[in-house]
C-alpha cells in the first residue's frame with residue numbers, strides 16, 4: 695500500500711513467511727505463511743498436535759523457527775527474543791494460565807505493567823491504579839486483592855487477558871482462552887475479546903469452540919500436521935471437505 699505523499703507502508707501488521715519448526719526429527723510446522731492486516735480478527739483451528747501453539751510460540755518469540763521469517767509492522771523480528779517482541783506490541787496468552795500464586799490479582803497485573811511503564815510514560819505511582827482499571831475492564835474489580843487460588847476457571851482466563859493487555863499490545867494472540875468454559879462463560883469472554891477488537895487490537899485466536907470461532911473470525915486458518923490445510927471465510931473453511939475430514943468430523 696502506498697500512501698500519497700507519504701512513505702511506503704506495509705499493508706500487513708504481521709507477516710509470517712515460510713516458518714518451519716522441528717523438534718528433533720519431528721516437523722511441527724512446515725513452511726507456514728500467513729499475513730494479518732491491522733485490526734483483523736483471525737481464527738486458527740486444527741486437530742490437537744497440528745502445530746497451533748507452536749505457531750503462536752514462533753510469533754511471540756518463545757520459539758525460534760528453523761526456517762522462515764516473522765515481520766511485525768514492517769520490522770523483521772525473526773531473531774528477536776520474546777521480551778523485545780512484547781515491547782513492540784506482540785502479546786500472547788498461555789494455554790495454561792500461570793499467574794504468580796503468592797501475588798494478588800492487582801499485583802499480578804502490575805508486574806507486566808511496570809515492565810512497560812516507561813514506554814507509556816506511566817508513572818510508577820500510577821501502576822496500581824492502571825492495574826485496577828484493567829481488572830475492571832475484565833469484570834474482576836471486586837477480586838483485585840484476592841489471590842489467584844480463589845479464582846474460578848473463567849476468572850483465571852480473564853486475569854490472563856488482563857496480564858496480556860497490560861503491555862497495551864497491537865497484536866494479541868490467544869491460545870484457547872475459552873477451553874473448558876460453560877457456554878455462558880464463553881459468551882462473556884468472547885464479548886471482552888470483541889470489545890478489544892473494536893478498540894483496534896489485532897487478534898489471533900486459537901480455539902476449539904467452533905461457535906466462538908464462527909462469531910469471532912473474519913478469516914479462519916485450519917492447520918493440520920504442521921501445514922495450512924485451508925483458509926478463508928469461517929463459512930468456507932468449515933465446509934471444506936479436507937477440514938471436515940480431519941477436524942470437524944471427529
Ligand code: ADP
Pocket residue numbers: 717722740741742743744745746747748749
Ligand atoms: P496444538 O497446539 O495444535 O495442539 P502443538 O503446537 O502444541 O499443537 O504441538 C504440535 C506438535 O509438536 C505435537 O506433536 C507436539 O507433541 C510437538 N511439540 C510441541 N512442542 C514440543 C517440544 N517442545 N518438544 C517436542 N515436541 C513438541
Ligand code: MG
Pocket residue numbers: 746747748789
Ligand atoms: Mg495448543
